[in-house]
Amino acid sequence: MKTELWDGHNIRFVNHKGEWWAVAKDVCQALGLGSVTMALKRLDDDVCDLTSIEVTSDKKKSRNSQEVNIINEFGVYKLIMTSRKAEAREFERWVFNIIKTLRKSTGLEGFEIFRLLDKEKQKEAMANLNSGLKKPIRIDFIKANTIANKAVSNKHGYPKMLKKADMPPDMLVDRQEILDDTVGLMTYKDKFNLNLSVSDEVYKMANGQQQNTG
Numbered sequence: 001m002k003t004e005l006w007d008g009h010n011i012r013f014v015n016h017k018g019e020w021w022a023v024a025k026d027v028c029q030a031l032g033l034g035s036v037t038m039a040l041k042r043l044d045d046d047v048c049d050l051t052s053i054e055v056t057s058d059k060k061k062s063r064n065s066q067e068v069n070i071i072n073e074f075g076v077y078k079l080i081m082t083s084r085k086a087e088a089r090e091f092e093r094w095v096f097n098i099i100k101t102l103r104k105s106t107g108l109e110g111f112e113i114f115r116l117l118d119k120e121k122q123k124e125a126m127a128n129l130n131s132g133l134k135k136p137i138r139i140d141f142i143k144a145n146t147i148a149n150k151a152v153s154n155k156h157g158y159p160k161m162l163k164k165a166d167m168p169p170d171m172l173v174d175r176q177e178i179l180d181d182t183v184g185l186m187t188y189k190d191k192f193n194l195n196l197s198v199s200d201e202v203y204k205m206a207n208g209q210q211q212n213t214g
Contacts, residue, residue, distance in 0.1 A: 001053060006030055007087065007165075014070060016051055022076050023053070024069040031083035039079055040069060047075035086172045093176055102126070144186060147199045148179035151206035178206060 002013045002020070009030035012023040025036050033039045040048055048071055055066045071079070077095075080088045099116070105128035108115055115121050150161045152175040167175060182202050189198060 007085070012053070014051055014053060016049065016070060016072075019072060021049065021051070021070040021072050024048070024071050024075075027071065027076055027079055031079055031088060032085055033079065033083060036069065039082070040071075042082060043071065043075050043078055047072050047078070086169050090172060090176050093180075097180060141183075144179060144182045147182050147202050148175050150199075151178050151182075151202050154203065155206040178202065181205065 001015075004011045004013065007030060009026065011026040011030055013020045014023070015021075024040060028034075028036045028039050048069060050067055051070050052065045052067050054063045056063050081092055083089075102122075102125035103110075103113060103116055106116075106121055106125045108121075116125070145164070146161075149164060152167070152171055153161045155174060155178075156171055162171070164172070164175065182198065185198050185201060188194060189196060
């Protein structure tokens, strides 16, 4: 068993069928989903299962076996999409941007999104995306996140950079938009060998937004 700490919540994972499955109760608590039973009803049977784990009794300090519901990676993503937490919404936007990139790589317009339901179009999109990469990982996401954090902190008048975990909801919304722009600019700089500083351009853009909205 492994435990991941996210947003103050411990989420337990167990190795099941050769993959890491999460304890459903832990996921629901972390995502603010009140009823585990109702949450699991939204999922298909093949992404849910039961397993036994060892738990420690606080009173007796003894270890006992307990049967729990677990969900696989797809099930976790599915529940994330139903959460109203700002972090979950941000992840949902990130997934959307990936799908949007896939759509554009096949030459499809926004009104043609349903064509992506075609498996052949999906294969074409993945092939186009993979062939366009200069490296397996071409974007320094750590750098992009740092730039976005600094830019949104400046925009909201903070003298020092706030970490994402310390940002209020309105800042998180602005941060996601700035992060998307940062990643896009880094991509175009790499693709067209542009002679510019991504951080400088993003900071100027964020400061301009602050002046326009103030």
